[in-house]
Amino acid sequence: MEKKIKLLDTTLRDGEQTAEVVFANEEKVFIAKMLDEIGVDQIEAGIPIMGEEEKAVIKKIVKSNLKASIMGWNRAVIKDLEASIECGVDAVAISISTSDIHIKHKLHSTRARVLEQMVKAAEFAKSNGLYISVNAEDASRTDEAFLTNFFKAAKEAGADRIRFCDTVGILNPISTYNIIKNLKEAVDIDIEMHTHNDLGMATANAIAGAMAGASYLGVTVNGLGERAGNASLEEVMLALKHGINGDITDYNMGKLRSLCNYVAKASNREIPAWKAVVGEKIFYHESGIHADGALKNPLTYEIICPDELGLERKIVIGKHSGTAAIKHKLVSEGIHIDDFTAYCLLEKVRNTATAFKRPLTDQELFSLYDEVISEDKLAQEA
Structure with a gap:
């Protein structure tokens, strides 16, 4: 835990992918500004390839003079990256599945082609001067030897970090710690945890990953996200500050509740009174x-x-x-x-x-x- 843990907030991307949730364009800009005020290190602002309206919102966020790095999410496809570059983001996430079940049934591809596609995309992004997070989707169900090769290939192609995605929330803190520790020892590259809450352990798994050497934690406000959601920004932030040697010291936690309340209203999802960190009645x-x-x-x-x-x-x-x-x-x-x-x-x-x-x-x-x-x-x- 010698290195500061950084937070990547993906409320505007994975959070908005929550079923029945849509943010208005101006809401997305306002949420980005609030995240920046709190001190989030990086904001995943959306998916530029979705269309002109999505691009327009991301461009507005980029031009808002925020301190945070602004990231666009992409498939491992050149045209996706071109759309991100057009938006002016300084960082890109390049996502591709790595588990055999995804490669066979979702991509109808092979391990070799996955590696080739990822490397091509990463090299293109690097040639355009972008900060790169290569996302290993469904990493938690991926053969560990292949995942290690994927990490190595991504690093050689110019990736700055790897996003380890527990896409279906299947891990527990112990298995998370062991996997991340092994990967960190095998490949010297920054690792980001992207944990889902299907078994109610997204926050715990994110923290376990940090304890094992991950230096970035992916979060969403109120734990929004696909199915049961992602690790929540507020829980991870407090767990780091109060549970792991006071690691976070430069975040404005006094504005957490107003951010969470705003996102709750924008997503039409009420915050339970007993919700950790921001629930009205937790004290x-x-x-x-x-x-x-x-x-x-x-x-x-x-x-x-x-x-x-x-x-x-x-x-x-x-x-x-x-x-x-x-x-x-x-x-x-x-x-x-x-x-x-x-x-x-x-x-x-x-x-x-x-x-x-x-x-x-x-x-x-x-x-x-x-x-x-x-x-x-x-x-x-x-």
Whole structure:
């Protein structure tokens, strides 16, 4: 992990390939600008060969004077690369399948022809002064010996890095680590992880790849992407910063939530309240033990400060609350109660929350408090 890990965001390409998702042209430009503000190192802006409208959007992004490198995605076809060059991008992804199942059934080709096609495309891109990422599609199901030869051939043809694609999300962190470590030892070239979330391990696999020597991680905002999506930008960014020696230090995480909310709206996909990193309620505490700990010292149950992500901590009063949370809530309103009153109130809170099947509002809590006080007075008078 001596070398800084860089992030390649492909929300505008692979993210938009999510079924039923389409970004308006101006949305794509705005998303690119927001990604740049956060500090993403490279933005895969789209697929130029798709047509004139796609080219126009990519050209506008290129001309937006962003700090990030702008990449166009291409098949290993010269006309694709010519379209990217026309857009003015400084980097290109050259993608071709490497697994036998893809080569036979998708490409109707052979390993030898795949290598030849990739080399020809990479050499053309290099002759035009472009930064090159050669993409090994379905790399995770590719014969490792052939994949090693593919890496070597790509490097010799001028590739700056290889994109290792777990196209169908079949890997786990251990297998990812082992494969990337072996490839890195066999071929001295930068490796980018492109991980899919079919088994729910895209982020974990991306991080495992980084630990094994990969220097680029491919991500999308909110984990958008084909089928179950890709590794999410926000999860990978936080995992790197808080889980691997604080590797990321120069990213503006305070703007993550606004970016994620914007992309959610543009893609018509709501962010679940429990979504890691940016979910609205991830710093809500209800369980008595957890709420008590968080009140005494937030570090007991929070590894990230809510303010860092533009979120807030909230103590919820419900079925699983304890007396500490109830006392805290009442003290905030200037009401101080003893332990006995707190226990009596807690019983009413739990019964009411169970009956309502939800946490209580402040008004409901105060109403129950009034009931307890009234009952206590009646008992004393009796």
